[in-house]
Amino acid sequence: MSVFDVRIGSLQGGSADLPQYRGRAVLVVNVASKCGLTPQYEGLQRLQERFADRGFTVLGVPCDQFMGQEPGTPDEIAEFCSATYGVTFPxxxxxxxxxxxxxxxxxxxxxxxxxxxxxxxIRWNFEKFFVAPDGTVTARFDPRTDPESDEVVAAIHQALPVPGSRD
Incomplete structure (x- = not known):
């Protein structure tokens, strides 16, 4: 089974099903609003803005399994992410x-x-997985790895389906 065959609900209701991302590069990140690593939302949003038009998306997966650091309701989580970090990724x-x-x-x-x-x-919040446009999981990054680190950006550049400058 490919990652792009997985069905999952959206925080805002409806579907965040992965089949819609087939042909795109995706960085899947388990996220939390009350974690010392929560400021990584800033870097994740910048990646989204930088590469979205070239076939890339960040997919945030809220998880409350690590010391209850994502306790909110869906509306509270969505509001926090949008208001605090300007998150536009799904x-x-x-x-x-x-x-x-x-x-x-x-x-x-x-x-x-x-x-x-x-x-x-998964060891902690903000562990990252890179999924290539064909659904292959090609990389995994430690939770402490900055989203804009050279290794994450290199993985994105290597798999982007739409060519562009090396920004």
Whole structure:
């Protein structure tokens, strides 16, 4: 099964189903509003703005499994992200990324190793997975990896379906 076969609800209601992203490069990130890493929303939004017109999107996946750091309702989460960080990229429904209730999206992601060789359970908020336009999970980044780091930007450039300058 490809990541792009996964069905998942949207935070704002409706669907954030991944089939709509087939042919696009996607950075999937489990996010939380009350975490020390929450300021990464700024970098994630800048990536969205920088590369969206070239076939890229960030997909935020709110998760409350790490010390209850995403406690809000869907409306509260959406308002926080928009008002505090200007987030325009899509957000899924609040989702379990570990354990028995792990969403099928994360079943499709967690076997991908990060640069240090870690596979399996998500370690913390803001762990990032890069999905190529064909649905292949090509990279995993530690939660502390800055979204605009050279390694993340390189993964995006390598997979962008629409050519453009190396910005």
């Amino acid at each position: 957000l899924t429904e609040k989702t379990d990324v570990n354990g028995e209730g792990r969403h099928s999206l994360y079943h499709a992601l967690v076997d991908t190793p990060d640069g240090g060789g870690h596979t399996g359970d």
